[in-house]
Amino acid sequence: xxxxxxxxxxxxxxxxxxxxxxxxxxxxxxxxxxxxxxxxxxxxxxxxxxxxxxxxxxxxxxxxxxxxxxxxxxxxxxxxxxxxxxxxxxxxxxxxxxxxxxxxxxxxxxxxxxxxxxxxxxxxxxxxxxxxxxxxxxxxxxxxxxxxxxxxxxxxxxxxxxxxxxxxxxxxxxxxxxxxxxxxxxxxxxxxxxxxxxxxxxxxxxxxxxxxxxxxxxxxxxxxxxxxxxxxxxxxxxxxxxxxxxxxxxxxxxxxxxxxxxxxxxxxxxxxxxxxxxxxxxxxxxxxxxxxxxxxxxxxxxxxxxxxxxxxxxxxxxxx
Amino acid sequence: xxxxxxxxxxxxxxxxxxxxxxxxxxxxxxxxxxxxxxxxxxxxxxxxxxxxxxxxxxxxxxxxxxxxxxxxxxxxxxxxxxxxxxxxxxxxxxxxxxxxxxxxxxxxxxxxxxxxxxxxxxxxxxxxxxxxxxxxxxxxxxxxxxxxxxxxxxxxxxxxxxxxxxxxxxxxxxxxxxxxxxxxxxxxxxxxxxxxxxxxxxxxxxxxxxxxxxxxxxxxxxxxxxxxxxxxxxxxxxxx
Ligand SMILES: Nc1ncnc2c1ncn2[C@@H]1O[C@H](COP(=O)(O)OP(=O)(O)OP(=O)(O)O)[C@@H](O)[C@H]1O
Ligand SMILES: [Mg+2]
Numbered sequence: 001x002x003x004x005x006x007x008x009x010x011x012x013x014x015x016x017x018x019x020x021x022x023x024x025x026x027x028x029x030x031x032x033x034x035x036x037x038x039x040x041x042x043x044x045x046x047x048x049x050x051x052x053x054x055x056x057x058x059x060x061x062x063x064x065x066x067x068x069x070x071x072x073x074x075x076x077x078x079x080x081x082x083x084x085x086x087x088x089x090x091x092x093x094x095x096x097x098x099x100x101x102x103x104x105x106x107x108x109x110x111x112x113x114x115x116x117x118x119x120x121x122x123x124x125x126x127x128x129x130x131x132x133x134x135x136x137x138x139x140x141x142x143x144x145x146x147x148x149x150x151x152x153x154x155x156x157x158x159x160x161x162x163x164x165x166x167x168x169x170x171x172x173x174x175x176x177x178x179x180x181x182x183x184x185x186x187x188x189x190x191x192x193x194x195x196x197x198x199x200x201x202x203x204x205x206x207x208x209x210x211x212x213x214x215x216x217x218x219x220x221x222x223x224x225x226x227x228x229x230x231x232x233x234x235x236x237x238x239x240x241x242x243x244x245x246x247x248x249x250x251x252x253x254x255x256x257x258x259x260x261x262x263x264x265x266x267x268x269x270x271x272x273x274x275x276x277x278x279x280x281x282x283x284x285x286x287x288x289x290x291x292x293x294x295x296x297x298x299x300x301x302x303x304x305x306x307x308x309x310x311x312x313x314x315x316x317x318x319x320x
Numbered sequence: 321x322x323x324x325x326x327x328x329x330x331x332x333x334x335x336x337x338x339x340x341x342x343x344x345x346x347x348x349x350x351x352x353x354x355x356x357x358x359x360x361x362x363x364x365x366x367x368x369x370x371x372x373x374x375x376x377x378x379x380x381x382x383x384x385x386x387x388x389x390x391x392x393x394x395x396x397x398x399x400x401x402x403x404x405x406x407x408x409x410x411x412x413x414x415x416x417x418x419x420x421x422x423x424x425x426x427x428x429x430x431x432x433x434x435x436x437x438x439x440x441x442x443x444x445x446x447x448x449x450x451x452x453x454x455x456x457x458x459x460x461x462x463x464x465x466x467x468x469x470x471x472x473x474x475x476x477x478x479x480x481x482x483x484x485x486x487x488x489x490x491x492x493x494x495x496x497x498x499x500x501x502x503x504x505x506x507x508x509x510x511x512x513x514x515x516x517x518x519x520x521x522x523x524x525x526x527x528x529x530x531x532x533x534x535x536x537x538x539x540x541x542x543x544x545x546x547x548x549x550x551x552x553x554x555x556x557x558x559x560x
Pocket of ligand 2: 367368369410485
């Protein structure tokens with residue numbers, strides 16, 4: 001990392017830490033929490049969809065699995081939610097490994113893989129809707145008891161700091177992936193799977209492992225969501241919306257880059273708030289989203305990050 | 321050139337294809353230590369299919385492939401690369417967003433990891449261009465440079481047998497010359513090469529022996545010098 005990049009990163013970290021102190025209202029803090037959370041989930045998607053090129057339309061399945069895992073442990077079995085949290089990551093990771101192993105062993109690639117993940121999410125939604133232990137369509141309520149020991153906070157600033165820690169951890173994972181041998185294997189698979197195989201890279205193992213990591217991250221996200229809103233149901237946990245959001249923030253910011261999902265989440269967060277402030281027309285936000293997405297895909301295939309990288313390249317730098 | 325010796329690769333009755341389509345209908349082929357063997361055949365004859373089955377990218381329907389005495393038919397590519405059979409596929413498949421150096425390092429992922437630094441130097445001395453551009457994204461190299469990179473990446477795995485599928489494709493005549501000279505030099509250092517080429521004359525000039533694949537079976541084989549004089553081959557491939 002160049003000295004300049006390190007300085008920018010330090011400034012960004014200080015600003016992020018100080019942000020809740022200067023935001024005018026709890027509402028604004030909550031918006032910031034959702035932006036960070038979106039960046040975190042986007043990074044989970046990015047590990048598989050960006051770094052390894054395994055585009056998924058159903059990443060919510062890991063999020064929902066994690067949300068249900070910790071919520072059932074907590075609400076039904078009385079576990080402390082902090083202890084249930086790692087179990088959510090394990091559950092999400094296990095489902096990631098399972099779906100990865102099944103789909104990749106069957107040789108599914110590209111849009112076939114994407115559609116199969118979507119189908120898995122749908123199956124999980126239907127199962128959650130009908131099973132006893134998920135309380136079906138009623139969903140599960142978590143009893144409000146705002147104590148930090150209970151992973152519930154009266155002041156949203158605390159959720160902000162937990163989300164910030166998640167984002168920092170996800171950036172660290174992405175950073176490590178960029179530089180590790182494993183990350184180089186994933187990049188090789190993304191760019192040319194057959195060539196990677198010819199080099200003796202264990203493609204199946206690398207892709208499956210990557211889905212496991214990605215699933216564990218999204219699963220951990222599920223617990224955060226459940227503890228913040230104290231309620232989950234099959235549509236929240238396994239609905240297609242979150243899948244789309246994860247994919248969008250990553251693609252808009254720049255899939256396959258370390259900071260892409262964060263940049264994308266901030267951009268989409270601002271667009272969402274701006275449309276909400278300017279108009280009360282239902283659904284207009286979605287229209288604006290759609291237009292922005294089309295514009296980005298058409299004009300900026302590398303996402304918003306690509307803009308900075310291009311400017312850096314013109315200056316002669318290479319560290320994007 | 322080194323004197324041919326013990327068998328390195330023995331292919332017997334190999335049948336392979338895609339789905340229900342059989343492309344190779346019983347191929348027999350052999351490579352001995354120190355040899356360059358040319359594999360000739362018209363477009364669609366099944367040369368790349370043979371390579372892909374030798375290197376494990378596809379699994380053969382039937383038949384046996386023995387490499388250094390070990391049966392590898394149907395083995396996963398990871399194991400085949402580990403055993404020292406390295407395949408540089410058709411069409412310069414470099415990883416465009418990775419740097420030249422990262423591309424090369426991926427070549428030593430399964431094999432030759434211990435001597436990676438030394439092999440990087442060796443590849444840079446064979447292809448000085450690659451050394452100069454080590455930090456550049458591979459996608460920004462010229463077509464010829466990408467082909468060099470694909471071959472250099474193959475060499476990083478310290479192959480016992482190197483399969484080159486149309487290495488001269490898309491190279492300028494001068495680079496084609498260089499390409500063949502390189503194969504000769506690598507062979508002089510003891511490397512076995514299975515060379516798939518459209519440049520029949522030049523391939524036969526550097527190869528010890530050659531096979532001609534037609535309709536999924538070996539139609540002709542023998543010492544390269546003899547095949548170069550074969551009237552049937554001259555008619556069908558050289559238009560003479
Ligand atoms: N992935 C594939 N799926 C289905 N059929 C294939 C596939 N790859 C090749 N084939 C078919 O197998 C036959 C042999 O193809 P192959 O690529 O082995 O020929 P080749 O001898 O390498 O030709 P060329 O000189 O053009 O490279 C062709 O008829 C081709 O259409
Ligand atoms: Mg071919």
